[in-house]
Amino acid sequence: MPIGSPFHSRTDALCRTQEWREWSGYFAAISYQVSHEVEYYSVRNAAGLLDVSPLFKYEITGSDAGQLVDRIMTRNIGKCQVGQVVYSPWCDERGKVIDDGTIARLGETRFRVTAADPNLRWFQDCSSGLDAQVRDVSVEVAALALQGPNARNILKQIFTKIDLDRLPYYHAIEAKLGINRLEISRTGYTGDLGYELWIGADNAEALWDRVMEAGQGFGLQPLGLAALDMLRVEAGLLLIDVDYTSAQHARIPSQYSSPIEIGLGWAVDLAHRDFIGAEALRAEKQRGSLRKFVGLEVSWEALDELFDEVDLPPQVAGRASRMPVPLYAGGKQIGQATSMLFSPILKKYIALATVEAAHSQVGGRVEMEITVEYERKRAEARVAKLPFFDPKRKKALAHS
Amino acid sequence: MARAGKKVLVLEKRPVLGGATVSEEVYPGFRYSVFSYVVSLLRPEIIRDLQLPKHGLTILPLESTLTPLPDGDYLYRDSDKWATYRNIQRFSARDADAYGEYGRDMYFMAKAVKYILGIRPPDPTSLHPGELLRLAKLGKHFLGLGADKLHMLVKLMTMSSAEFLEEWFESDPLIATLSSSGIIGTFLGPRSPGSAYVLLHHYMGEIDGVFRAWGFAKGGTGGISEAIASSARAFGAEMRTDSGVAEVAIRNGQVKGVVLENGAEIDADIVVSSLDPKLTFLTLLNPEELPNELVDSVRGFDTYGSSGKVNLALDAAPDLACLPGLGPHLRGAISISPNVDYLERAYDQAKYGQFSEKPYIDVVLPSMIDPHMAPPGKHVMSCFVQYAPYQLNEGTWPEQREAFGDAVVNTLSEYIPNLKKIILHRQVLSPWDIEQTIGLSGGNIFQGELSLSQLFFLRPAPGYADYRTPIRGYYQCGSATHPGGGITGAPGRLAALEILKDGKL
Numbered sequence: 009m010p011i012g013s014p015f016h017s018r019t020d021a022l023c024r025t026q027e028w029r030e031w032s033g034y035f036a037a038i039s040y041q042v043s044h045e046v047e048y049y050s051v052r053n054a055a056g057l058l059d060v061s062p063l064f065k066y067e068i069t070g071s072d073a074g075q076l077v078d079r080i081m082t083r084n085i086g087k088c089q090v091g092q093v094v095y096s097p098w099c100d101e102r103g104k105v106i107d108d109g110t111i112a113r114l115g116e117t118r119f120r121v122t123a124a125d126p127n128l129r130w131f132q133d134c135s136s137g138l139d140a141q142v143r144d145v146s147v148e149v150a151a152l153a154l155q156g157p158n159a160r161n162i163l164k165q166i167f168t169k170i171d172l173d174r175l176p177y178y179h180a181i182e183a184k185l186g187i188n189r190l191e192i193s194r195t196g197y198t199g200d201l202g203y204e205l206w207i208g209a210d211n212a213e214a215l216w217d218r219v220m221e222a223g224q225g226f227g228l229q230p231l232g233l234a235a236l237d238m239l240r241v242e243a244g245l246l247l248i249d250v251d252y253t254s255a256q257h258a259r260i261p262s263q264y265s266s267p268i269e270i271g272l273g274w275a276v277d278l279a280h281r282d283f284i285g286a287e288a289l290r291a292e293k294q295r296g297s298l299r300k301f302v303g304l305e306v307s308w309e310a311l312d313e314l315f316d317e318v319d320l321p322p323q324v325a326g327r328a329s330r331m332p333v334p335l336y337a338g339g340k341q342i343g344q345a346t347s348m349l350f351s352p353i354l355k356k357y358i359a360l361a362t363v364e365a366a367h368s369q370v371g372g373r374v375e376m377e378i379t380v381e382y383e384r385k386r387a388e389a390r391v392a393k394l395p396f397f398d399p400k401r402k403k404a405l406a407h408s
Numbered sequence: 409m410a411r412a413g414k415k416v417l418v419l420e421k422r423p424v425l426g427g428a429t430v431s432e433e434v435y436p437g438f439r440y441s442v443f444s445y446v447v448s449l450l451r452p453e454i455i456r457d458l459q460l461p462k463h464g465l466t467i468l469p470l471e472s473t474l475t476p477l478p479d480g481d482y483l484y485r486d487s488d489k490w491a492t493y494r495n496i497q498r499f500s501a502r503d504a505d506a507y508g509e510y511g512r513d514m515y516f517m518a519k520a521v522k523y524i525l526g527i528r529p530p531d532p533t534s535l536h537p538g539e540l541l542r543l544a545k546l547g548k549h550f551l552g553l554g555a556d557k558l559h560m561l562v563k564l565m566t567m568s569s570a571e572f573l574e575e576w577f578e579s580d581p582l583i584a585t586l587s588s589s590g591i592i593g594t595f596l597g598p599r600s601p602g603s604a605y606v607l608l609h610h611y612m613g614e615i616d617g618v619f620r621a622w623g624f625a626k627g628g629t630g631g632i633s634e635a636i637a638s639s640a641r642a643f644g645a646e647m648r649t650d651s652g653v654a655e656v657a658i659r660n661g662q663v664k665g666v667v668l669e670n671g672a673e674i675d676a677d678i679v680v681s682s683l684d685p686k687l688t689f690l691t692l693l694n695p696e697e698l699p700n701e702l703v704d705s706v707r708g709f710d711t712y713g714s715s716g717k718v719n720l721a722l723d724a725a726p727d728l729a730c731l732p733g734l735g736p737h738l739r740g741a742i743s744i745s746p747n748v749d750y751l752e753r754a755y756d757q758a759k760y761g762q763f764s765e766k767p768y769i770d771v772v773l774p775s776m777i778d779p780h781m782a783p784p785g786k787h788v789m790s791c792f793v794q795y796a797p798y799q800l801n802e803g804t805w806p807e808q809r810e811a812f813g814d815a816v817v818n819t820l821s822e823y824i825p826n827l828k829k830i831i832l833h834r835q836v837l838s839p840w841d842i843e844q845t846i847g848l849s850g851g852n853i854f855q856g857e858l859s860l861s862q863l864f865f866l867r868p869a870p871g872y873a874d875y876r877t878p879i880r881g882y883y884q885c886g887s888a889t890h891p892g893g894g895i896t897g898a899p900g901r902l903a904a905l906e907i908l909k910d911g912k913l
Binding site for chain 2: 009010011030032033034126127128129130132144256257259
């Protein structure tokens with residue numbers, strides 16, 4: 009049975025649908041209200057509050073902490089300043105992605121890494137010869153994501169002593185709630201302006217209450233996973249074991265992915281570095297990758313036509329779908345779309361997909377399998393630039 | 409065989425079919441799976457070919473393992489991935505991480521070995537083109553695994569289960585409980601090289617886990633024998649109980665039939681023995697009819713038994729000190745394996761001819777899973793016990809049997825305080841009793857140790873691993889043939905295929 013997160017007393021009281029999903033052994037609300045679109049729009053138009061405590065969190069300390077994180081991550085952590093946060097995947101020796109997450113440099117020799125899966129053993133095993141300790145703080149640190157254009161204004165109601173206006177994208181700042189310390193990072197999984205709040209589990213409920221209270225008048229809604237899944241697809245953010253398989257779970261060669269193959273080539277810094285998997289990734293870079301991660305926009309005209317054949321308007325899922333479907337080009341299967349939805353804000357049917365490298369050019373045409381009244385059809389789609397949705401406010405400083 | 413159109417007669421010495429796979433009402437109202445008690449390795453192809461579900465085979469889930477600890481704590485693992493993660497994490501956060509990876513890698517190992525379960529072992533000394541081809545196929549299979557998996561497989565074939573597991577884990581209750589699969593039915597300790605293979609042998613059921621091949625047979629393990637018998641009858645086979653075979657009749661190197669213990673003679677062109685090789689070759693035949701090297705091999709074949717069984721009828725549910733009251737933990741296995749030293753000490757005593765005073769015990773409560781096994785509110789408790797050496801240093805098993813039963817009940821009572829008060833009936837089976845009742849030489853539950861020297865093309869004897877014997881028409885198909893023990897049906901199936909192949913020539 010899943011257990012409640014440190015916010016469970018609050019989320020349970022609000023989850024009117026009683027629709028829960030298990031997230032790493034915790035109860036996570038799928039949708040608090042019958043219409044998850046209310047929650048979706050709260051993030052694009054106001055603010056949503058999401059319990060992200062089920063993330064795995066590791067604290068890495070010690071005089072060689074920086075070296076250890078740099079050894080593990082494909083990103084160059086040496087460049088990461090205190091107070092900065094970076095996003096990075098990490099790989100096994102063969103350069104295949106194990107997981108991805110954020111790395112916050114909380115001090116010169118103190119980092120906090122988030123992960124989707126347990127990684128304690130891996131991080132510890134990577135630390136041989138270094139003075140670096142890895143501690144699992146998943147249970148003791150509770151986390152909330154406050155996302156949406158009003159997120160900053162809500163936080164400013166609570167944290168009056170810190171300058172949130174000047175907190176840049178992917179940076180973190182320390183704050184206090186009463187006498188209790190917390191960290192606020194300008195990060196999130198929605199592709200919008202947003203923050204994540206990291207606090208000791210004992211003070212979790214007090215934080216939730218304060219944020220919900222401050223959010224009154226700012227349109228704040230509790231945010232469930234159904235809406236989150238839509239938001240992250242619009243933001244072009246991939247999900248482990250949905251859009252790619254972790255090297256720790258893969259069973260056959262085709263299930264392994266390199267970071268380059270899943271669209272994270274930009275987060276692989278090969279220059280003068282010797283992180284785990286670097287050698288294999290250098291070779292891949294030279295050789296060229298076989299697959300690429302892309303966005304797709306399915307032609308609405310094509311959908312219209314296919315559904316018109318059975319006298320129906322296009323039927324597209326109101327929620328993001330995680331049912332992978334094959335992609336074709338020239339009559340041959342060239343990949344698969346792994347996450348898709350009709351984007352309410354873009355009014356487009358969009359998908360995240362993995363395709364053979366030859367078919368990954370933006371603007372290129374592929375066909376996606378669509379089921380029309382139990383019959384499998386194919387609709388034209390074009391490779392699109394990721395992210396699909398990228399508002400200026402996501403990275404901008406206030407008043408800039 | 410009947411399915412292939414042969415006229416089949418099954419002869420069983422006891423009044424009940426199934427050998428070690430039987431359910432019996434030893435105490436009124438309570439059904440014991442007297443000997444074997446869970447099923448994990450029954451080959452899916454047998455279930456399909458013999459249409460066993462149609463004939464009543466139902467395998468009920470047995471999904472958890474509880475390891476109670478002397479200090480009142482416990483380790484609990486079940487099919488709930490994250491609850492299991494948290495439970496292991498209480499002992500070691502690293503182990504919780506490693507557990508998933510271990511499961512995946514063991515899946516690869518089981519998959520690698522699964523291929524072998526389904527083939528007749530090739531003879532590596534033969535130059536026959538067919539055998540060479542089979543050897544080449546086998547080599548290709550193993551080389552195809554890749555270096556990492558091949559290395560792991562070699563480790564599994566050679567290491568001790570505890571050492572193998574220590575490469576993954578650090579917490580004692582987890583290592584001990586996992587390593588106990590490496591000692592079940594085997595006269596090895598968790599630190600004895602070779603026990604890791606037995607671990608893999610028991611893990612094999614996991615690979616077919618999705619098809620629910622692992623669990624508890626409805627009606628006890630006898631339910632499996634009854635389903636197979638019913639299927640066989642439907643295909644035209646005849647079963648006779650109380651019909652022990654005294655000898656196999658041969659003439660000019662060709663089998664002619666059997667002579668029953670009651671003197672009756674039955675003619676047959678083909679006789680298949682599912683007994684262990686000592687009975688198959690040395691008792692039912694005159695060894696002088698056989699090549700010396702086979703007789704020597706069979707005499708040396710290790711059938712030394714090391715396990716016992718205690719079956720209890722209980723007036724109420726057992727109440728565990730670590731998890732009082734009823735709960736899902738009572739529907740799974742309860743493993744008395746608090747740490748590796750505990751298991752190793754249990755083995756130490758057995759090495760010198762004593763039963764373990766503090767034994768490893770694998771407990772299941774069949775009536776918690778299938779309520780038909782006991783009257784409502786009452787329970788049967790099956791306790792598989794290790795170690796009970798076949799040969800005692802002092803006294804005989806009939807003299808020591810109840811003292812052994814006391815050791816088991818006393819050990820269990822440390823974890824189940826109400827146990828002694830609720831016992832209505834106790835059945836204690838030593839290896840000697842197993843030998844006496846169902847004829848397994850030495851009381852070895854696998855009809856012979858699953859040691860490297862007795863596996864694959866060496867099982868049961870070099871040159872005779874293809875289910876044939878030097879006597880034309882006389883075959884072997886028991887657990888002492890490849891791929892070994894457990895309720896697998898695999899040796900019988902592979903033997904039948906060979907027999908049918910010979911019939912075509």
